[in-house]
Amino acid sequence: MTILIEQKPDFGFRAEDKNIPSDTNELVLDGGFMVPEINTFGHTFRDYDAESERKKSVEEFYRMNHIHQSYDFVKRMREEYGKLNRVEMSIWECCELLNEFVDESDPDLDEPQIEHLLQTAEAIRRDYPNEDWLHLTGLIHDLGKVLLHPSFGELPQWAVVGDTFPVGCAFDESIVHHKYCKENPDYNNPAYNTKYGIYSEGCGLNNVMMTWGHDDYMYLVAKENKTTLPSAALFIIRYHSFYPLHRSAAYKHLMSEEDVENLKWLQVFNKYDLYSKSKVRVDVEKVKPYYLSLIEKYFPEKLRW
Numbered sequence: 001m002t003i004l005i006e007q008k009p010d011f012g013f014r015a016e017d018k019n020i021p022s023d024t025n026e027l028v029l030d031g032g033f034m035v036p037e038i039n040t041f042g043h044t045f046r047d048y049d050a051e052s053e054r055k056k057s058v059e060e061f062y063r064m065n066h067i068h069q070s071y072d073f074v075k076r077m078r079e080e081y082g083k084l085n086r087v088e089m090s091i092w093e094c095c096e097l098l099n100e101f102v103d104e105s106d107p108d109l110d111e112p113q114i115e116h117l118l119q120t121a122e123a124i125r126r127d128y129p130n131e132d133w134l135h136l137t138g139l140i141h142d143l144g145k146v147l148l149h150p151s152f153g154e155l156p157q158w159a160v161v162g163d164t165f166p167v168g169c170a171f172d173e174s175i176v177h178h179k180y181c182k183e184n185p186d187y188n189n190p191a192y193n194t195k196y197g198i199y200s201e202g203c204g205l206n207n208v209m210m211t212w213g214h215d216d217y218m219y220l221v222a223k224e225n226k227t228t229l230p231s232a233a234l235f236i237i238r239y240h241s242f243y244p245l246h247r248s249a250a251y252k253h254l255m256s257e258e259d260v261e262n263l264k265w266l267q268v269f270n271k272y273d274l275y276s277k278s279k280v281r282v283d284v285e286k287v288k289p290y291y292l293s294l295i296e297k298y299f300p301e302k303l304r305w
């Protein structure tokens with residue numbers, strides 16, 4: 001028997017009814033969220049090999065990313081941008097700055113980033129109406145992409161967006177376009193190219209250096225500006241691009257027990273981050289008052305960036 005699902009017109013992929021039979025061609029996950037089968041370009045999500053208008057530029061993006069993201073590079077960037085001495089602005093002002101950027105690493109979306117933030121947050125809000133911290137996490141998780149802006153030195157895309165992975169130990173095969181890691185200076189460095197490299201079993205992700213980009217930067221911004229968001233939110237922000245871990249279960253040997261707990265929320269979050277990507281725009285003015293109230297609850301009015 002096929003049960004017809006009421007679909008919300010604005011997203012079109014949410015199931016109210018969680019008892020969806022297996023003969024529908026969509027998959028229902030916890031929270032009642034329905035995962036669409038194809039992206040706006042007609043391909044499955046995160047298909048880096050599909051012939052599409054974005055394939056070539058996405059691959060070139062990862063080539064540059066994998067060549068340049070060495071341990072030394074990451075260390076320098078973390079120190080430099082961790083100073084947070086560039087700009088003073090509110091969370092909402094930062095959302096507006098993202099209006100002008102399109103993420104070159106993304107095979108599934110070519111809309112300005114502010115659309116993606118609102119699409120993610122609104123999709124979570126529908127399924128988890130009481131978890132306001134998770135709505136706000138959706139809104140802010142990609143704000144670190146502001147590093148592309150001239151007031152942050154206009155960093156190249158390969159130093160801001162794309163999936164992340166640890167440096168200081170061997171590059172896992174599950175990394176997108178892994179072949180380009182062979183051109184990274186760390187690839188042949190015996191200190192960095194073994195399973196554990198400079199780390200040890202269960203050392204905790206907090207002690208692992210990740211490739212530099214919008215995740216770690218936004219984590220630093222939120223933490224240093226003393227957000228009152230729970231630790232799961234900070235974990236989501238910091239590791240949401242770490243697909244080798246949360247999708248392919250690589251690098252698990254580096255996790256602590258606390259990481260294992262936090263990973264559960266990251267996996268919930270990821271569905272909304274990835275599958276809410278669409279051409280359907282959210283009415284910014286309509287939802288703005290709600291998000292401003294959350295920002296006020298969890299952040300100071302002005303933040304150091």
Ligand SMILES: O[C@H]1[C@H](O)[C@@H](O)[C@H](O)[C@@H](O)[C@@H]1O
Nearest residue numbers: 103105106142162163240241
């Ligand atoms: O291309 C995407 C990028 O748009 C996301 O912001 C990032 O979190 C993902 O890991 C990456 O694959």
Ligand SMILES: [Fe+2]
Nearest residue numbers: 141142240241
């Ligand atoms: Fe992201």
Ligand SMILES: [Fe+2]
Nearest residue numbers: 116141142273
């Ligand atoms: Fe995102």
